[in-house]
Amino acid sequence: MTDDAPRDHPLVPDNLASLQSHVLAEETLFPNATGDFSWIISAISLAGKTIANKVRRARLDDVLGSVGTENVQGETQQKLDVIANEVLLRCLGSRGSIAVIASEEDEEPLILRTGSEGGKYCVLFDPLDGSSNLDIAVGVGTIFSVLRNDSEIANSERTVCQKGLQQVAAGYILYGSSTIMVLTTGNGVDMFVLDMAIGSFLHVKSGLQIPPGNHTYSVNEAYAEQFPTGYRTYLQWAHENGYSSRYIGSMVADVHRILMRGGVFIYPPTRRNPGGKLRLLYEANPMAMVIEQAGGLAFSEGERTLEIQPTELHQRVPVLLGSPDEVECVRRLLPG
Ligand code: P6P
Numbered sequence: 001m002t003d004d005a006p007r008d009h010p011l012v013p014d015n016l017a018s019l020q021s022h023v024l025a026e027e028t029l030f031p032n033a034t035g036d037f038s039w040i041i042s043a044i045s046l047a048g049k050t051i052a053n054k055v056r057r058a059r060l061d062d063v064l065g066s067v068g069t070e071n072v073q074g075e076t077q078q079k080l081d082v083i084a085n086e087v088l089l090r091c092l093g094s095r096g097s098i099a100v101i102a103s104e105e106d107e108e109p110l111i112l113r114t115g116s117e118g119g120k121y122c123v124l125f126d127p128l129d130g131s132s133n134l135d136i137a138v139g140v141g142t143i144f145s146v147l148r149n150d151s152e153i154a155n156s157e158r159t160v161c162q163k164g165l166q167q168v169a170a171g172y173i174l175y176g177s178s179t180i181m182v183l184t185t186g187n188g189v190d191m192f193v194l195d196m197a198i199g200s201f202l203h204v205k206s207g208l209q210i211p212p213g214n215h216t217y218s219v220n221e222a223y224a225e226q227f228p229t230g231y232r233t234y235l236q237w238a239h240e241n242g243y244s245s246r247y248i249g250s251m252v253a254d255v256h257r258i259l260m261r262g263g264v265f266i267y268p269p270t271r272r273n274p275g276g277k278l279r280l281l282y283e284a285n286p287m288a289m290v291i292e293q294a295g296g297l298a299f300s301e302g303e304r305t306l307e308i309q310p311t312e313l314h315q316r317v318p319v320l321l322g323s324p325d326e327v328e329c330v331r332r333l334l335p336g
Helices: 019-027 036-056 079-093 131-136 156-160 221-226 229-240 251-261 280-293 324-331
Strands: 066-070 076-078 098-103 121-129 140-148 169-175 179-184 189-195 200-205 216-218 264-267 297-300 319-322
Touching (some): 036 189, 131 140, 140 251, 169 280, 216 229, 216 324, 251 264, 251 319, 297 324, 319 324
Antiparallel strands (some): 140 169, 169 179, 189 200, 264 319, 297 319
C-alpha cells in the first residue's frame, strides 16, 4: 500500500478528514497560496464551535430572550445575537489577513487594516440568523461571505459592496439537530459535521448537488396577499399541482433543506419589505453562491442575485432560489 493511499477498515469510519485537513489540502492546489485564507476558515470554524456550544446551552445559561435593544435593522436583538457577534469578531479579529469585517448586527463595517498593512480579505456575516427561533429550539445559523479587499479601503462600505460573483468563499453553519458547516470556495460545495466529542468538523460530503423534482415550495404564505401578482399566480398553480409546503422561518434551515432535498425557497417583496426582507451581502449572496455551486439557481426578481451591484451594506433583496426546475416554475410567472 502506498503511503498516501487512504486506509479503510470496517471498524474505523472513513470520514476522518477534518475541515482543517480539507482546507489545507485545497490550499496545495494553489502554488501561490500563503495560508491566509485557510486561517480565515479556521477562525470561522472556531467561532462556529463556540457558538454551537452557547446555542445548545442557551436555556441552561439563561441567555435566551432579547437584550432589550434593536440592531441597525430595527430588529430586537437576542442575547445570543450579541454573543455570536462578539465571538465572531473575536475569532476573526486575530487574523492578520483580514482588512474589513461587516456584520448584520453592526451599522458600519469594522476596518482592521488596509491592504498595504496586510489586509487581503473582507469577511461579512449574519452571526445568528433566525435567532428569534432560539426559545423553541429550531435550527438557527451563521451565514458568512469572504471577499477580496481593495488596496486602500477608501471607504469601508464601498470595499464590501462587491457583487456576489466576487466572493472567494461563502457558506453557513447550521446549529440544528447536528452542527453542520456548508462551505464553497468556488469549486463545488462541501459539507462538514461537528463531532463534539473531538471538537472537529469532519468532512462528510463533497460535490453536493441539489436534487431535482422535489415539488415543495418554502415561503411565508401568511403574506401571500401582499406578494406581487406573479408569486400569487405561482402559489395558486402549486396548490393545483400537488405541491407540498415547508417553511421553518429560519433561512439557514430552509436553505439547507433545499440543498439536501431540492425544491424552491422564496422571500418575495411585501408591503413591509417592498425591496425584500433578506440582506444581499451577508444572506442572499452567500446562499446564492452555495446554491449555484450545487447546481441550483438564485434570483432576486428578474436579476441573478450574484450579479446585483450592491449599493449599501444592509441592502435587502427579494430571494428566489433552489433547484433549476422548481425555480423556473416561479420565474416563468414573474415579469422581466
Ligand atoms: P418571516 C429570520 O428572522 C429571517 O431573517 C430569516 O432567517 C428567515 O428566512 C426570515 O427572516 C423569516 O421571515 O417574515 O417569514 O418571519
